[in-house]
Amino acid sequence: MMIACLPGDGIGPEIMAEALRVLAALDLGIETAIADVGGAAYKAHGHPLPPETLELARTSDAVLFGAVGDPECDNLERHLRPEQAILGLRSALGLFANLRPATMFKGLEDMSALKPEVASAIDLLIVRELNGDVYFGEKAQRVLEDGRRQGYDFMSYAEDEVRRIAHVAFRAAQGRKGKLCSVDKANVLETSQLWRDVVIEVAAEYPDVELSHMYVDNAAMQLVRNPGQFDVVVTGNLFGDILSDQASMCVGSIGLLASAALGERQTASGTFGLYEPIHGSAPDIAGQDKANPMAMILSLAMLLRHSLGLEEAAVRVEKAVSQALADGITGADLGGSAGTTEVGDAVLARL
Ligand SMILES: NC(=O)C1=CN([C@@H]2O[C@H](COP(=O)(O)OP(=O)(O)OC[C@H]3O[C@@H](n4cnc5c(N)ncnc54)[C@H](O)[C@@H]3O)[C@@H](O)[C@H]2O)C=CC1
Ligand SMILES: CC(C)CC(=O)C(=O)O
Numbered sequence: 001m002m003i004a005c006l007p008g009d010g011i012g013p014e015i016m017a018e019a020l021r022v023l024a025a026l027d028l029g030i031e032t033a034i035a036d037v038g039g040a041a042y043k044a045h046g047h048p049l050p051p052e053t054l055e056l057a058r059t060s061d062a063v064l065f066g067a068v069g070d071p072e073c074d075n076l077e078r079h080l081r082p083e084q085a086i087l088g089l090r091s092a093l094g095l096f097a098n099l100r101p102a103t104m105f106k107g108l109e110d111m112s113a114l115k116p117e118v119a120s121a122i123d124l125l126i127v128r129e130l131n132g133d134v135y136f137g138e139k140a141q142r143v144l145e146d147g148r149r150q151g152y153d154f155m156s157y158a159e160d161e162v163r164r165i166a167h168v169a170f171r172a173a174q175g176r177k178g179k180l181c182s183v184d185k186a187n188v189l190e191t192s193q194l195w196r197d198v199v200i201e202v203a204a205e206y207p208d209v210e211l212s213h214m215y216v217d218n219a220a221m222q223l224v225r226n227p228g229q230f231d232v233v234v235t236g237n238l239f240g241d242i243l244s245d246q247a248s249m250c251v252g253s254i255g256l257l258a259s260a261a262l263g264e265r266q267t268a269s270g271t272f273g274l275y276e277p278i279h280g281s282a283p284d285i286a287g288q289d290k291a292n293p294m295a296m297i298l299s300l301a302m303l304l305r306h307s308l309g310l311e312e313a314a315v316r317v318e319k320a321v322s323q324a325l326a327d328g329i330t331g332a333d334l335g336g337s338a339g340t341t342e343v344g345d346a347v348l349a350r351l
């Protein structure tokens with residue numbers, strides 16, 4: 001089995017190093033291959049997603065991805081910017097289903113941006129569509145006839161795109177508490193109206209799942225008012241991106257939220273996927289031993305579970321993370337003083 005490891009930019013290499021130490025300690029005999037991606041790849045090869053990196057990802061059993069984004073690259077033409085690498089990987093590899101779990105870890109209740117009694121009930125899964133929506137529609141800037149500049153981005157979903165993510169979400173709900181909330185903006189957007197219609201059609205195949213619908217503005221509010229009401233949330237690319245960052249602060253830090261991006265391709269022992277923390281390259285803390293590596297380490301656990309079928313190893317990693325957090329080993333993002341490597345050491349010591 002081979003994992004393609006793409007550390008990327010900013011804190012990406014720092015947190016990847018900790019995940020790879022955990023993988024090595026598990027001694028599973030898994031091969032790893034490292035390649036440049038994002039701003040680092042642009043600087044070394046002239047492109048954020050060089051063909052060799054894409055080929056390595058394609059031929060691997062799973063991809064472990066750090067983060068991309070580099071302020072020095074923010075003024076490049078859009079197709080050369082670091083962020084295009086992650087969008088390109090998700091699209092080229094057909095990774096349309098993004099699982100973003102958010103759970104309250106024991107001992108961190110006081111670190112939530114919410115009241116501890118509200119935060120302690122959080123155990124939700126955001127299922128975010130990842131290959132469509134306004135992120136992938138035609139976009140440009142142009143000058144109107146009257147001389148004003150205009151920017152536009154085309155938002156759309158085709159019914160098959162909604163149907164396949166809806167199936168993923170209903171199945172996820174079946175494996176959890178049987179509740180699915182579909183989040184959209186159907187009161188304003190036709191894209192969302194189609195989304196809602198198709199989700200309702202798919203629901204007929206899952207009579208055991210309780211389906212509800214919520215407008216995204218209300219969902220943002222409910223997520224801080226009473227996040228315990230949510231089990232599985234299914235939503236589009238843009239809304240899922242925003243709501244998952246919000247969910248992260250409800251459990252204390254964006255440095256805790258892992259994710260899996262899955263498609264249809266099966267590997268020898270699971271589903272091919274790309275695994276990454278939900279956060280970005282955090283240039284404000286890069287190189288300072290301040291990055292929380294837990295989201296990256298938990299992404300490795302998701303990889304072991306979903307792509308390699310190594311449930312026992314995944315649980316071992318998750319338990320070690322929970323234990324380290326319960327023992328109060330946290331960095332500045334969670335009110336503690338441990339550095340990135342120290343947090344990694346704490347996980348290793350509890351494996
Ligand atoms: N999948 C990816 O690679 C993503 C890349 N980005 C890119 O990352 C760059 C920075 O974007 P931002 O909007 O600042 O989002 P960000 O997620 O990188 O950082 C937001 C805030 O959270 C903090 N933070 C993030 N991860 C942390 C961690 N593991 N431990 C402790 N604190 C952490 C940062 O220090 C910052 O204050 C941009 O270039 C952006 O485009 C943003 C999101 C996702
Ligand atoms: C960097 C972007 C392409 C996306 C993003 O913020 C995310 O996927 O969470």
Ligand SMILES: [Mg+2]
Nearest residue numbers: 241242245278
């Ligand atoms: Mg995001």
